[in-house]
Every structure is written in C-alpha cells, then in structure tokens.
Amino acid sequence: MADQHAQSGEDKRPSETPAIRWEELPEGPVLVLLDQTRLPAEEVELVCTDASALVEAIGSLAVRGAPLLGIAGAYGVALAAARGFDVEDAANALAGARPTAVNLSVGVRRAKAAYEEETAKSGDPAQGARAALAAARQLHREDAEASARMAEHGLALLDELLPGGGHRVLTHCNTGSLVSGGEGTAFAVALAGHRAGRLRRLWVDETRPLLQGARLTAYEAARNGMAYTLLTDNAAGSLFAAGEVDAVLIGADRIAADGSVANKVGSYPLAVLARYHHVPFIVVAPVTTVDLETPDGASIEVEQRPGFEVTEVMASQAPVTGAGTGTPVAPLGTQAYNPAFDVTPPELVTAIVTEEGVVSPVTADALAGLRGKVAGA
Numbered sequence: 001m002a003d004q005h006a007q008s009g010e011d012k013r014p015s016e017t018p019a020i021r022w023e024e025l026p027e028g029p030v031l032v033l034l035d036q037t038r039l040p041a042e043e044v045e046l047v048c049t050d051a052s053a054l055v056e057a058i059g060s061l062a063v064r065g066a067p068l069l070g071i072a073g074a075y076g077v078a079l080a081a082a083r084g085f086d087v088e089d090a091a092n093a094l095a096g097a098r099p100t101a102v103n104l105s106v107g108v109r110r111a112k113a114a115y116e117e118e119t120a121k122s123g124d125p126a127q128g129a130r131a132a133l134a135a136a137r138q139l140h141r142e143d144a145e146a147s148a149r150m151a152e153h154g155l156a157l158l159d160e161l162l163p164g165g166g167h168r169v170l171t172h173c174n175t176g177s178l179v180s181g182g183e184g185t186a187f188a189v190a191l192a193g194h195r196a197g198r199l200r201r202l203w204v205d206e207t208r209p210l211l212q213g214a215r216l217t218a219y220e221a222a223r224n225g226m227a228y229t230l231l232t233d234n235a236a237g238s239l240f241a242a243g244e245v246d247a248v249l250i251g252a253d254r255i256a257a258d259g260s261v262a263n264k265v266g267s268y269p270l271a272v273l274a275r276y277h278h279v280p281f282i283v284v285a286p287v288t289t290v291d292l293e294t295p296d297g298a299s300i301e302v303e304q305r306p307g308f309e310v311t312e313v314m315a316s317q318a319p320v321t322g323a324g325t326g327t328p329v330a331p332l333g334t335q336a337y338n339p340a341f342d343v344t345p346p347e348l349v350t351a352i353v354t355e356e357g358v359v360s361p362v363t364a365d366a367l368a369g370l371r372g373k374v375a376g377a
C-alpha cells in the first residue's frame with residue numbers, strides 16, 4: 001500500500017527531501033519516496049508499506065534512474081522481509097518491475113542473498129530481515145561514495161579533454177541526486193565542474209516524452225545555482241552545429257560486456273551528433289550498471305512504455321482503467337512507438353567513467369578489467 005505525504009514547501013532544497021528513505025513507524029517500517037512524477041511543482045512523499053506499492057511506484061517513475069532503482073529494489077526486499085511477506089515473490093516482482101536498468105536486479109539480489117544467508121544461519125527470518133536492511137543501507141552508502149569518486153574522475157577527464165576550461169556540457173535525462181544515494185552520475189560531474197568554477201553552461205535536453213530533463217535536471221541545476229539552459233531534444237543538432245557543445249555527459253541504465261550503453265531514449269542520436277562534430281561523448285555510471293553477463297547491445301532488453309506517454313502531454317496512468325490522464329496532442333487512436341531507452345554502440349563512446357576509474361577506449365577487454373568489482377561477475 002502507498003500513502004502520500006505532502007510535506008515540503010516550495011523553497012525546500014532537494015537535498016532536504018531525500019529521494020528515498022527508510023523509516024520505522026510504530027505500525028511497522030515504511031519506505032518513503034520523493035514522488036518524482038510531481039516535481040518540480042511540489043515535493044510530495046509517497047509512503048510504501050509493501051513491495052507491491054514500490055513496484056507500482058517504479059512503474060510510474062515515481063522512483064527512477066538506474067542507481068536509485070538498485071537502492072529501491074534492495075530496500076523493497078528488506079521491507080517485504082520486515083513485514084513478513086514472501087520474500088521470494090517480492091524479489092521477483094521488484095526485479096521485474098522495469099527490465100532495462102540492471103541495477104534494479106543487482107540491488108534486489110544483494111538484499112535477498114543477505115536475507116537468505118542470515119535466515120539460514122540463524123533460523124530466524126527476523127534476523128534475515130535485519131540483514132536485508134543492512135545490505136540495502138550498505139548499497140545506499142556505497143552509491144553515495146561511488147558518486148563522489150565518479151565526479152572526481154569525470155571532472156579530471158573533462159579537464160584533460162578540454163584543457164581550455166569553461167566547459168559547455170550537454171546532458172540528457174536526469175542523473176543527479178534524485179537518482180542516487182549521493183549527487184548522481186553525469187550530473188555529479190557537471191556539479192563538480194560548477195563548484196570548481198569550470199562549468200560554463202549545462203545544456204539540458206528536455207527529454208521527451210516524460211521530460212526528466214525539464215522537470216528534474218533543470219530543477220536540480222537551478223537548486224544548485226548552475227548556469228543552465230533547457231532545450232528541446234531536437235534542438236541539440238543546431239547547438240552542436242553552432243559549436244556550442246564541448247562535451248556530452250550522460251548516465252547509463254545498462255552497459256553490456258562489449259561496451260554498448262543503454263540509456264534514456266535520445267542518447268544514441270546525441271552520440272552520433274557528437275561523433276560528427278568531434279565532441280567527446282562521455283558515459284558516467286557506477287560499476288553496478290556494468291553487466292558482463294549481457295554480451296552486447298542487441299541483448300539488452302529495452303523497455304517499451306505505453307503509447308499515451310507520447311500521444312498525451314503530462315500523462316500518467318489512471319489507476320483502474322490504465323488509460324492516460326494527460327492532455328491529448330494526437331488524434332484519438334494514434335499508435336505510438338515509445339521505447340524508454342536506446343543503445344549506443346561502444347565505438348561512439350569516448351569514455352566510460354566509473355568509481356573505479358575511466359575506461360577509454362571502450363572495449364570488451366577494458367571492461368573485463370572491472371571483473372571482480374562488478375556485482376555477479
């Protein structure tokens with residue numbers, strides 16, 4: 001079950017309302033999410049008392065972004081265990097809530113393994129539940145640490161590739177503190193550049209159809225006092241042509257063993273533009289996003305989303321009918337093609353920045369060097 005708490009004023013910074021938190025209430029533990037579908041208009045918290053509410057929140061993108069999905073998945077298992085639900089069922093439902101971001105299943109697996117190991121050892125599911133929660137908390141902390149290290153490595157790389165300073169960076173989708181235990185992935189690099197006085201401009205793609213760039217990245221950039229400009233996704237070409245982009249920084253939902261990168265739909269066209277205009281295309285992602293079990297880009301499952309997200313603006317799904325609730329912008333009955341992600345081949349990626357360092361050039365051999373640091377590898 002999910003409940004809603006509207007508890008923030010307009011002037012509250014996002015850092016004061018964490019994207020996710022665990023709370024112990026007298027009636028039992030809950031997982032509290034900042035509902036990202038309501039931003040930037042209002043900061044509303046969504047309170048999940050069971051895994052099925054979390055599965056729904058993941059599907060509606062109330063909680064989203066690869067690293068945060070991993071953290072949410074782990075807490076979801078801990079919640080099911082703590083409330084005495086079937087942990088296996090909850091883990092399966094959570095891992096299947098969205099297919100592309102590998103972090104989700106990594107997080108679910110970690111918490112479930114902790115639960116099973118401790119329950120088997122102690123014979124006490126309550127101790128297993130505590131172990132699952134400890135695993136979720138650890139993943140949450142590790143993600144914050146990874147975020148800080150990615151920011152360092154990423155800014156050093158930008159400085160090396162663009163020695164003149166005054167970086168003008170284009171980004172797509174949302175990759176900041178709303179998707180992370182820390183300050184995010186690609187956005188964290190831009191933020192580090194801003195703090196060091198070396199970010200001249202952050203170009204923010206609006207990111208159709210669900211406007212994660214306009215609603216969330218612009219929100220985070222504004223709250224951090226960054227110099228940013230919002231553009232429609234299809235304005236990026238003319239921006240490159242005008243020589244206004246020094247580098248592209250994006251996150252990733254899954255990186256296959258050959259270095260193919262699945263990220264928010266619209267990333268691949270940016271990579272093609274970047275190559276044509278001789279601009280570095282840099283992917284920033286924690287090692288939890290690298291999936292050495294997926295051999296190549298063609299093997300990555302790309303989530304297909306409902307058509308109403310394209311045929312309507314500001315659409316969400318009505319609870320009972322499943323219909324869109326937005327403003328129609330296409331004739332009734334129009335078919336829509338709505339993949340949530342696309343896949344960029346490794347040859348278009350200048351570098352992948354992880355907390356373990358920079359992989360460049362992006363090759364299967366270089367990524368295999370992360371083996372042992374990648375979950376499940």
Ligand code: MRU
Nearest residue numbers: 064065066173175185251252264
């Ligand atoms: O559909 P979303 O909003 O979950 O997509 C998110 C993205 O594509 C992000 O760029 C990706 O998860 C990397 S976040 C660090």
